[in-house]
Amino acid sequence: MNQHRHTQQPLPEPTLRRLPWYLAYIERISAQGVKHVSTTTMSQALNVVPAQIAKDLSMLNLRGRTRIGYSVEAIKHAMTDVLGFHRHHRALIFGAGSLGKALMQDDGLERYGLHIVAAFDSDTKLAGTSFAGTPIFHIDQLPELQRELAADIGILTVPVQHSKQTAELAISHGIRAIWNFTPVKLKCPSHVVVADTSIYADLALIYNGITENAI
């Protein structure tokens, strides 16, 4: 299942979080016809020290050659592979409210391998409708439908007070990763991956930063 991975060790989170920066840069210079790149050049563009870049790349089994640098094509291939953006991942949205609909509307996610196959909501008025091509079902239909949908990823966009129970329900029906957009810290079994996208924490950082600078 995992034979395309270049490394057996799990990548540390800080490295994983830098890879999309590298990939965005590599795709840009690749489109410009650049064939090789040094960590020094990458460092200037990305504001990450060369030693860190070299270390991150070595974790993908990438090695630079003296005076030539790294192959742009090799970096691109390894990163796309490790990041998993070229594979197809099936996801369900839990909570077809404003944020849930915003994500259904964002077809950029599809380009990054995230295929939203259905949305679930507790509002009976939404059941049977669809939004931006995604069918919306009543949450009670999850057990029956998930047998066929067989989605791995649950995107949690329910109101705060329903976060915990909805996550538990999703996990009990085969969801193995929760993408949590609610401002709640979830406790999940260890086999479940949780990624928090804390939009509100980001907003708080912005508001605080602006205020600090204004003093």
Added chain:
Amino acid sequence: MNQHRHTQQPLPEPTLRRLPWYLAYIERISAQGVKHVSTTTMSQALNVVPAQIAKDLSMLNLRGRTRIGYSVEAIKHAMTDVLGFHRHHRALIFGAGSLGKALMQDDGLERYGLHIVAAFDSDTKLAGTSFAGTPIFHIDQLPELQRELAADIGILTVPVQHSKQTAELAISHGIRAIWNFTPVKLKCPSHVVVADTSIYADLALIYNGITENAI
């Protein structure tokens, strides 16, 4: 300008990132009529150790009383104030594509004090239209319109190759905080706040986590 802040010191980012968890919990128990809460009780609900909670709360000048705990009302007030969610913040969207429109569509942001007053795009066909109530203008109109709009926050949802120049343009016209949704690491002047919401990094973490667990 900053007289409502309970502390003179800037809050460390890890503390700021935990505050929305606390606030979500506090709002829930407050709605249930709970008047006082201990760090032990909070700890069980939030999976953060009591000492850490006490330390975070002390940074907001909140003190618990022996055998009574913290006032739920006082925590709620201090957090809402520090997080800045009750104030009104004016923001512009740069890039009225799929993700930009998704954010215009999400009226949850408004509830957290983020008022998106306009969107800008380089596509002349979009100029003069609007989406979900937000007017869209051509990017060339920014200098003229920003004089009146006077927005502080720029939400960056342009394609990768335009991130850098768009951020620079926004900053040169008075934007003091960039909410960066592009997978690019921005170099900005020190007076500018940058918050990265790395949707693609979160996806990579999820994909990797699922693969690791499947081995």
